[in-house]
Amino acid sequence: MEILEKSSKPIIPVKKDGKVNFIQFDEIYLIKSIGDKNNVLTENETYETQKKLYELENILGRDFFRISKSTIVNIMKIDKVSPSLNGIMNVTMKNGLSDVISRKYLPKFKKHIGL
Numbered sequence: 001m002e003i004l005e006k007s008s009k010p011i012i013p014v015k016k017d018g019k020v021n022f023i024q025f026d027e028i029y030l031i032k033s034i035g036d037k038n039n040v041l042t043e044n045e046t047y048e049t050q051k052k053l054y055e056l057e058n059i060l061g062r063d064f065f066r067i068s069k070s071t072i073v074n075i076m077k078i079d080k081v082s083p084s085l086n087g088i089m090n091v092t093m094k095n096g097l098s099d100v101i102s103r104k105y106l107p108k109f110k111k112h113i114g115l
């Protein structure tokens with residue numbers, strides 16, 4: 001795993017349909033924890049990873065940011081951020097996926113993207 005993470009184009013092993021695939025970090029739009037599974041979403045596909053969200057935060061780098069207890073987004077794949085109810089904001093990715101930026105993570109998110 002260390003060799004894969006340190007390659008010139010970092011990649012991560014993921015599973016889909018019982019097969020192991022390798023995807024580059026820059027292909028990832030968001031990573032979402034649903035129940036006991038962590039799903040890695042790319043432009044058109046959903047994969048599963050055994051890594052915990054905190055482990056992924058440590059290896060993915062500065063282009064990725066945690067926006068809630070269950071979601072990490074690729075900052076480079078964000079299309080827009082818009083306000084929602086009760087002090088939360090929604091993030092919409094370039095492929096149409098969307099998720100909520102929780103109030104807890106919002107101040108750090110704004111600082112991270114320079115707002």
